Amino acid sequence: MNTGTATLVKTKKAEITNISPFGFWVLLDDEEFFIDFKQYPSFYNAKISEINDFTIDAMGNFHWESLDVDIEKDAIEHPEKYPLVYN
Numbered sequence: 001m002n003t004g005t006a007t008l009v010k011t012k013k014a015e016i017t018n019i020s021p022f023g024f025w026v027l028l029d030d031e032e033f034f035i036d037f038k039q040y041p042s043f044y045n046a047k048i049s050e051i052n053d054f055t056i057d058a059m060g061n062f063h064w065e066s067l068d069v070d071i072e073k074d075a076i077e078h079p080e081k082y083p084l085v086y087n
Contacts, residue, residue, distance in 0.1 A: 014056045024051055028060055033076045042069045 014028045023036040024043070037044045043051060046067055054064045060073040075082045
């Protein structure tokens with residue numbers, strides 16, 4: 001006899017909504033975040049297809065495997081906590 005409970009996990013949905021010369025916007029569920037190329041220079045020379053090819057984890061953190069870039073959701077929401085910029 002199998003016992004236990006089924007847990008429903010809300011799947012987070014994310015998409016790139018716009019790309020400009022200054023950065024791009026990511027829509028995660030009901031929140032939209034701006035990724036500034038000045039703050040995240042790894043994206044500056046990226047192809048549109050590379051920017052669009054990303055995954056999110058259960059915590060809402062973003063990962064671009066082809067660019068080897070990971071961004072925590074908290075770093076976007078509170079950039080003052082993360083003063084370093086990778087070059």
